[in-house]
Amino acid sequence: MTDFADFFVDQAAASSHVQFIYDVAADRVTFVNEAYEKALNGRCAHVNEELPALLARLHPDDRAYLIHYCKLWVRGQVSDEIEVRLQQPGQPDQWFCLTPHHQATNGRVLIGGVLRDISVAKRHQQNADNFSSRKNAALEILSHDLSGAFGIVQQVAQYLTEEVTVPANSRVGDMLRVLENTSRSSLKMIRDLVNMEFLSSANTDLKRDRVEVGTVLRAPLDELQRGQGTLGHAFEYSLPTEPLYVNLDVNKITQVLANLVSNAFKFTPDGKRVAVAVEPCPGCVRIRVIDEGIGIPAALQPQLFERFTKARRQGLRGEQTTGLGLALCKFIVEWHGGTISVDSAEGVGTTFTVEIPQAESEIAAL
Structure with missing residues (x-):
């Protein structure tokens, strides 16, 4: 047994991650490896004296979260990893991921685990989420703008074909048919591209993180506001005034948001408003996408969230739809344990x- 104990001590000493053991009854850290000194700028021999100052560096929004987690941890009721932030004066927050362990023997309770610095990974994830938000907003706006233009060209070509008398031996009729067919195929290609992107992302595994909803949604909403503004559309949004934390797959929820906003503009005449309101409600966060558009007939509403729904309609500017968008939104929201109505x-x-x-x-x- 001593050989095994020595092996694990040596392994912990060589690890680049902080490994520790805490005796709950004694209220003391009984073991910490040398990674503590590099990751948290402490001294192993003085870890108990330094612990209060270390806990004081916890991000204010994470303190109640960690207290609740620790109560379950001491009772051996958690196995999931947890992510918390430590504040650093004049520097970005440090992010740590804790893998917990619990042991109760002869009335003695020990808790411990591995603490990994994930700050770099978090910054990369934030950059990736921001890029994805910009991409999703750009795709929706581009498809909306181009779809409207091609829709108009298609309608004009149809009108000219029906109303204009083409001289004999003229190629005008053939050219109008080419124009109409090209516009129709271009509309389909644009919507297929957007739907393919939405479908491929929706079918990836769900990766939820505890995030402050106002912080993570501000960037995609800003992108939507800028993009819709360039098209001359009125779009506004509001976020909670106090921090509100939710377990989200940020990329998928921003896709739901972009899809709902895009749908709203499809059926909202120029000069009318579309708005997003993100607000707290008992036990949840509520996101409302509100438009001043033409509305949905009551007979179609029960079928809206069905796959390939018969309730799909052409947009006011000729935008086409597959009837999949709202079904995928419902799937993603329910994946998060939520509801959409x-x-x-x-x-x-x-x-x-x-x-x-x-x-x-x-x-x-x-």
Whole structure:
């Protein structure tokens, strides 16, 4: 047994991640490896004296979260990893991922685990999420703008074909048919491209992180606001005034948001408003996408979230739809344990409401 103990001590000493053991009854750290000194700028021999100052560096929004987690940890009721932030004066927060362990023997409770610095990975993930948000917003706006233009060209070509008398031996008729067919195929290609991107992303594995919803949604909403502004559309949004933490797959939820906003503009006349409101509600976060558009007939509303729904309609500017978008939104939202609903009246407008549960520890801390 001593050989095994020596092996694990040597392995911990060689690790680049912080490994520790804490005696709950004694209220002391009984073991910490040398990685502690590099990762947290402490001294192993003085870890217990340094622990209060280290805990004081916890991000304020993570303290209640960690307290709730620790209560379960001491009882041996957690096995999931947890991510927390440590503040550094004048520098970005340090992100750490804790892999927990619990042992209870002869009435003695020990908790411990591995603490990994994931700050670089977090920054890379944030950059990737921001890039994805910009890509999704650009795709939706580009498809909306181009679809509208090609739709108009197709309608003009159809009108000229029906109304203009073409002289004998003229190629005008053939050219109008080419113009109409090219516009129609271009519209289909654009929508297929956007739907393919949405489908491929929706079918990837769900990766949820505890995030502050206002922080992660501000960037994609800014992108949507800038993009829609360049098209001359009125778009505005509001975010919670206080931090609100939810377990989200940020990329997938921003796709849902972009899809709902794009749909809203399809059925909202020029000069009318589309808005997004992100707000807290008991035990969840609520996202409302509100438009002043033409509304949805009551007979179509029960079928909206079905795959390849018969409720699909052509947009006001000729935009086509496959009937998959809202079904995928529903799938992603329910994947998060949430709900999506619609409230609409013809001639008045439509509101889509998404509700996603807050993280369990956030609710317990209220």
